[in-house]
Amino acid sequence: MARVLMKGNEAIGAAAINAGCRYFFGYPITPQNELPEYMSRELPNVGGVYLQAESEVAAINMVYGAAGAGARVMTSSSSPGISLKQEGISYIAGAELPCVVVNVMRAGPGLGGIQPAQADYYQATKGGGHGDYHLLVLAPANLQETVELVETAFDLADLYRNPVMILADGMIGQIMEPVEIKPYTPRPNLPPKDWTTTGTSASGGRRRIINSLFLDPDELEAHVLHLYEKYAEMARQEIRYELYNCENASVILVAYGTTARIARTAIEQCQRKGISAGLLRPISLYPFPFPAFEHVIDIPQAFLTVEMSMGQMLDDVKIAVAGRKPVHFYGRTGGNVPMPEDIVAKIEEMLRLK
Structure with a gap:
């Protein structure tokens, strides 16, 4: 495929669709607005669904639902919008659901400004929401790498059953560079999604429940220890x-x-x-x-x-x-x-x- 001149936000959307993303839930905020605009135009052409939620909080919970049904799903926002999604991101990490979250960072704190920044590093890498959890966080430096890391992010999300964040500053979202969207091949040996809530007929008449609530402290501790075994495996396999x-x-x-x-x-x-x-x-x-x-x-x-x-x-x-x-x-x-x-x-x- 020939190289095409694209804006960063649109390249992210093209890469996501190429990787099999068929659901996008979001809410507008500068400087990532071209991404949801792109998805609203292109997802219906591949049988996908774009929905602008009434808020960032609603959007991330829609991601929770789509991920729980086994779909490849993405949301995006910029810094204060990602802050609003943090409770849902913690729930998704606790429930071990795969999804991709894109943060096109702007200046802060608070509403800050719409210019590029990298001041969401703590939020992205140290948890961000409540509880003991981590996201796998990838930071591209040019648009071709952005395309490749977005596609990789969907595979890693499925491999580890964990949210993956693409952390891109506002310049990555707004610059234009030539990119090549190559034919996508999923990572081999991805685990089957035999945990999805796709109805009892798809699971032999058995109900599948996705949850992040553990009222027994010992059960919750065992669950968190299991999550940290997964993060340790990420540290062994996914350093870039x-x-x-x-x-x-x-x-x-x-x-x-x-x-x-x-x-x-x-x-x-x-x-x-x-x-x-x-x-x-x-x-x-x-x-x-x-x-x-x-x-x-x-x-x-x-x-x-x-x-x-x-x-x-x-x-x-x-x-x-x-x-x-x-x-x-x-x-x-x-x-x-x-x-x-x-x-x-x-x-x-x-x-x-x-």
Whole structure:
């Protein structure tokens, strides 16, 4: 298939439909509005259903129902809208239902602004809603990777019976790049959905119940321990990252999403100044690629975390480095974007301090 110029939000929708998503429930909010618009136009053409709910709370509970019936289903929103979905996301994780949630991040807190940001890292990777649970979180840095990760997300959701979040900043949603939507083949050996609520005739006359309520503390503890065994398997199997120009780097930048692209430009500017810098780009934010740091820990003088936030990924980077090298931070917030020149200036300052 030829490459097609698409806006990021529309590319997400095209990839979801290509991966077999046939149900979408959402509610409008900038900067992800083109995604539900795309799904409203295209899903009926493949026998699917688009429904604009009366609220984000309603939308995520519609996802709960469709996922419980075994459908491939997706919802999307932007930061404060994802906040409203958190109770339902916790219910879905507790009930072990597969679905894909897309967050095209905007600036906060509160209503904040409509410009791009990365300040939902804590919300995405540390739970977000109530209780002991995790989402599998994937963070693309360009539109072709976004397409591929959206398709992967549906497979991973079915494999682990768990919600998967695509964490994309507003720039990913709004930029236009050429993408190729290749013929989709599901991941082999996905487990059968023999737990779905598709009626008693489909289950041999037996009722199937999907629930996240356990009134017996020992039963709930056993369930949570089971969930954490699943998260441990994710950490063994689903870590994704990229290393770029790290072989002889004096400083290794750690950045994800659009910020990682800006960091690569800063690395090129450093090279012209005779400074060797590299990039460690997390692609899976949960599970975080802690093992990646072991491959490069002895190389740089220091690490520099770059984010469109006040440093939410910084904590995980410090845990990964474990005090063996200095960890510095440079970030912009409020919808402002780090500039390559400012990152270079920060690197020069770090090396002078050394």
